[in-house]
Amino acid sequence: MKSFDFKKTMSTMARERLEVSAIGSMIKLVIEHGAISFTAGEPSADLLPADLLAEAFEGVFDDAAQLGYYRSDLGHVEFRDWIVEWMRRDGLIPGWVKTENIMMTCGSQEGISLAGEALIDPGCYVLVESPTYMETLLTFRKQGAVCLGVPIDEDGIDIGALEDILRMKKIRFLYSIPNFQNPSGNTATLERRKEVLALLQKYDVPLLEDDPYHYLSYDSATPASYICLAGDDARVVYLGSFSKIVAPGVRCGWMVVPDSLIAEITSLRVNSCLGLPTMVQQGMLNLLTRLDLESYIGRLCSAYAGRRDALLSALDAHLSGEGLVHNRPLGGFFIWGRLEGIKDMSDFSRYAVVNEKIGVIPGSVFFVPGAEDPSSVRFSFAKVDKAKAEEGSARLARAIKSYRS
Ligand SMILES: Cc1ncc(COP(=O)(O)O)c(C=O)c1O
Known part of the structure; x- marks a missing residue:
């Protein structure tokens, strides 16, 4: 047959x-x-x-209540509380960020995909750094975006080139990896970040900030995050990940999503998989709270x-x-x-x-x-x-x- x-x-x-x-x-x-x-x-x-993870995941099945569908579509509440506290302590988030703005993800890659689904229509223009993380190009193009590249140098995005593109094309959003960028390794200076944000405000374009390497800083402190610099303007969606500092195989990351987008991101989560495994999030929370993270x-x-x-x-x-x-x-x-x-x-x-x-x-x-x-x-x-x-x-x-x- x-x-x-x-x-x-x-x-x-x-x-x-x-x-x-x-x-x-x-x-x-x-x-x-x-x-x-x-x-x-x-x-x-x-x-x-690996040993610390094994210990941290011991006992995650003890609470039978966690084996049912979880009570929040956005993910483990205590873990999301912890993330808000952690990011606040490190000065990464502005005042409006609450637990309700944190969505647990299956790594930063899922955040890229969810943001793409929420923000891209076929044929629309999305701006990416040139060069940029290749898997993001695949994800945005799958969604139908036409990705345009803005050149970067050792200090970040080329401001003149950014303004030229923003003036000429209606851009849906800018995707940026400000710290230790993949692939260039470059980190945007504070000055450049401020200039980029000023232009995004002028042309009313939002930003997707992908920051999986944030904590892997070897020589100096990382400049302020875009989401923090934007403050109450709230035009930045931030993506964080435990892949680079804990383990990529655990598939655990998070998004910080402004109020005006959180309902749609939540629906996308429910429509695709209802929710992520609570046990993974509990195990990661155990690990992170037991570790001397610093x-x-x-x-x-x-x-x-x-x-x-x-x-x-x-x-x-x-x-x-x-x-x-x-x-x-x-x-x-x-x-x-x-x-x-x-x-x-x-x-x-x-x-x-x-x-x-x-x-x-x-x-x-x-x-x-x-x-x-x-x-x-x-x-x-x-x-x-x-x-x-x-x-x-x-x-x-x-x-x-x-x-x-
Ligand atoms: C810039 C960037 N974003 C996202 C990812 C995906 O990471 P995750 O394992 O958190 O999905 C990577 C992985 O290499 C990356 O370099």
Whole structure:
């Protein structure tokens, strides 16, 4: 019997707007070839608090009441209370934020998706940084958005370019990763943040602030958040995540949603899955309230800062003679660079995995079509110890030499 072909009954969205993640494909290739990886933007397994998580999740089933449908569509109430207190203590939120403005998410990625569903109509313009986190481009384009890129530099969004676009096009919202941006590693200065907000106010455009790397700051304090700077203007939706400081596999993050959008975000949650697993949220709350969070994060930061410095030195030692220029991020997981003379980094990065067993992510996947920098490259140092940094950089130098010859 001929099986049913779902192709003929698929939605336009599923047929025309779903794309495969180029980062996922590169990571798959790296694994297939047993290569050293400077690719994945995820925490290092040896730094995940596995034992503490196991303890924290013990007993989450003790309260049978939590095994039914939960009483709040937005998620575990005590956890959301804790998040408000935590963010307030750290000066991240303005006065209007209450527990009722916090929605638990299945990671920052779900917040991106929910915000996209609530704010995007097919054909509308959404502004993203150029370059930006690629999975966001996929999510917004699935929703039908036309993503436009605004260039960024070491200090954040290019203000002149931002105003040019805002003047010319009706923009639905701006998506920004202000701290230790993925992929560029850049952090917007306080000045730039203020200038961006002033323009958004002038052109009456809201902002989606994605901040999963917030606490991974190695050299200096992070500037004030957009949501805090906007104050009562309340034009910012903020996305937080425990993926980078606890573990991505727990799938736990949150959104701070202004009053004028919270009803719609709540309906989207109920329509898609009723609610998220309460036990996960209880386990995470146990962990976070038992930990001395400040010293825990301090230890993470010093470990990752060491990895950043080791990869920077190894890249300089092996690759500055091969035309690599790169930045020095103040936090997060990523170093951004350009390999002068490599005209097609996508082709080269496949070559490097297959021939020298070293994986990097070609920078062009992080741009909207037409804005690509074909020589750009992203290195992640999160999972790279000193020995791997050395060996991987040496392999990359060999790959460049043989690729050019
Ligand atoms: C900028 C940015 N946003 C969101 C995410 C997704 O994180 P989460 O695991 O919290 O969904 C990532 C993960 O790499 C990211 O870099």
